[in-house]
Amino acid sequence: MAEHSEPPESFLTVAxxxxxxxxxxxxxxxxxxxxxxxxxxxxxxxxxxRSDFERILAESYSGGTTPVGSRGGHSAEGFWGGEPVGLxxxxxxxxxxxxxxxxxxxxxxxxxxxxxDHLADGSERP
Amino acid sequence: MSFADDLDRxxxxxxxxxxxxxxxxxxxxxxxxxxxxxxxxxxxxxxxxDAAATEQVAWEHAHAAxxxxxxxxxxxxxxxxxxxxxxxxxxxxxxxxARFDAAVASLNLAITGSDAAAVADAFGEMSEATVALADxxxxxxxxxxxxxxxxxxxxx
Numbered sequence: 001m002a003e004h005s006e007p008p009e010s011f012l013t014v015a016x017x018x019x020x021x022x023x024x025x026x027x028x029x030x031x032x033x034x035x036x037x038x039x040x041x042x043x044x045x046x047x048x049x050r051s052d053f054e055r056i057l058a059e060s061y062s063g064g065t066t067p068v069g070s071r072g073g074h075s076a077e078g079f080w081g082g083e084p085v086g087l088x089x090x091x092x093x094x095x096x097x098x099x100x101x102x103x104x105x106x107x108x109x110x111x112x113x114x115x116x117d118h119l120a121d122g123s124e125r126p
Numbered sequence: 127m128s129f130a131d132d133l134d135r136x137x138x139x140x141x142x143x144x145x146x147x148x149x150x151x152x153x154x155x156x157x158x159x160x161x162x163x164x165x166x167x168x169x170x171x172x173x174x175x176d177a178a179a180t181e182q183v184a185w186e187h188a189h190a191a192x193x194x195x196x197x198x199x200x201x202x203x204x205x206x207x208x209x210x211x212x213x214x215x216x217x218x219x220x221x222x223x224a225r226f227d228a229a230v231a232s233l234n235l236a237i238t239g240s241d242a243a244a245v246a247d248a249f250g251e252m253s254e255a256t257v258a259l260a261d262x263x264x265x266x267x268x269x270x271x272x273x274x275x276x277x278x279x280x281x282x
Contacts, residue, residue, distance in 0.1 A: 075201075076201035079204065081156075
């Protein structure tokens with residue numbers, strides 16, 4: 001009988017996931033603590049299965065967060081027709097436009113930056 | 127905390143204000159869009175005025191925080207919901223409707239650009255024009271009710 005062999009699972013560190021997503025490491029740790037991102041704890045070390053990470057990434061992507069920069073659905077008809085229109089964008093970043101719902105994303109990014117700036121320890125736990 | 131952090135927090139706060147104001151405005155628009163002409167007209171106008179005032183404050187904050195209005199292309203000749211358009215039998219003094227129509231035109235012009243201060247001013251004028259209309263329509267409603275009461279008492 002032929003032996004069925006699968007490629008060995010590879011793992012990512014918190015720092016690698018954070019780097020891939022351009023997020024703060026603490027955010028990734030929060031996801032792990034909340035159970036949003038499955039992780040393997042080996043002593044004090046934390047590793048994330050690449051397959052878990054890629055699956056969650058794919059699910060989040062198909063979840064439909066409108067990419068920053070898309071211009072669809074922003075119209076005068078919408079403004080007078082009962083759709084939230086006219087969300088703020090940072091001055092000096094005129095090329096980066098925001099759709100309804102994307103303001104939340106901007107807030108997340110801003111909070112992310114604050115987290116990043118205030119974290120004393122940004123390195124992987126030993 | 128650094129100045130830059132304060133600025134970021136302020137912007138995040140303003141973004142929330144703007145989102146809430148935008149939702150309130152959208153709700154007021156939907157109320158006008160879906161409503162039949164009835165005695166609730168004055169109430170809807172007052173709600174629109176409140177929503178516009180909230181937008182004004184939000185966009186004043188946005189301007190102060192260095193944020194821009196996201197331009198709405200082609201809004202110069204956009205029309206408000208049907209019951210607010212000219213020629214649809216709008217109740218209320220014509221001169222106040224003329225002021226409202228001018229406020230619509232100013233707002234349409236402001237939202238084609240990105241100047242948050244201009245948008246705030248236009249919402250402010252919209253709020254004032256609309257609350258004047260709401261008061262006038264409410265007075266008309268009250269007078270009509272009074273006349274109806276008088277007639278019914280006379281008939282009895």
